[in-house]
Amino acid sequence: MVPGLGGLRQCLRRAAGAGGDVHRPRHPALPRARLEAGLAEGSGAVVNPIGLRLRGIHHAFALKGQDLPVLEDVDLDVRPGGSVALLGPSGCGKSTLLRLVAGLEPPRRGTLEADGAPITGPDPSRVLMFQDPTLYPWRSVRANAALGLEARGLIRTEGARVDDALRLVGLHEFAEAYPHQLSGGMAQRAALARALVNRPGLLLLDEPLGKLDSLTRLKMQEELVALWQREGFTTLLVTHDVEEALLMAERVLVFSPRPARVVSEIAVDRPFPRHRDDPHLVALRREVLETLGLREAA
């Protein structure tokens, strides 16, 4: 039961005020068989990829009676269905920027637009995912994945989406498992399913693979790229891993230390899937590390 494009769009928009749909992944997880097999076939669901346009974004936090400037004159464009990675020193303001795009708070100055409309609050079409999956331990994988639809009163009519999403991340055989029965990678996939249930047009990923072991991380990088290509949503990815950014994004923005300004923008002109030993990517990695002031590592 896949709603028509217009209908899906409408119901997502209508649910925008319901809140609770910008998900904080709660706990990680995934089935062994699928870890071997990778993510499943496409959902066939209609996704409207969202285009982003940010202009002159300034943000600051009040700290001990003083303003802590965090973002300074940030411009950002992401094409519908595009993939952009954000790199920058710890504490520079990357997560803050994702929170603004998620609509969790307004910027001090500047404009944020999703598909030409101002971003004024959270919307289920823009889903934020963190490095902690934060699943509810007393809920099964299926029940965790169903949270967004339940919150929006859509579970009766759109419940089939839950199993679609679990299939998409390769977790359907573990639908009845509980978070403590999952590996770290599986739990993160469960969080991904919870996000995908909303059929987001924009996936905001805040170091989503940051806590995974290196082998699982490599595998999930490939799988996320495959999922993005198959499903067509727009992706904005924050990562500390230069190689990950170059493997997963069409463009990489490098930020200065706080307050974050864009100091470099790199177009990664390579088809997907990419290979980490591609000489072009190796050269770009060196360039980015140097931009970040990490000459030794380069």
Ligand SMILES: Nc1ncnc2c1ncn2[C@@H]1O[C@H](COP(=O)(O)OP(=O)(O)OP(=O)(O)O)[C@@H](O)[C@H]1O
């Ligand atoms: N709610 C808040 N109140 C006050 N200061 C905040 C708040 N949220 C973030 N900050 C500050 O804003 C700055 C940027 O934080 P942010 O989390 O955006 O950085 P980041 O680039 O995501 O860092 P990391 O790479 O370590 O995750 C930090 O100095 C942080 O202390």
Ligand SMILES: [Mg+2]
């Ligand atoms: Mg952060």
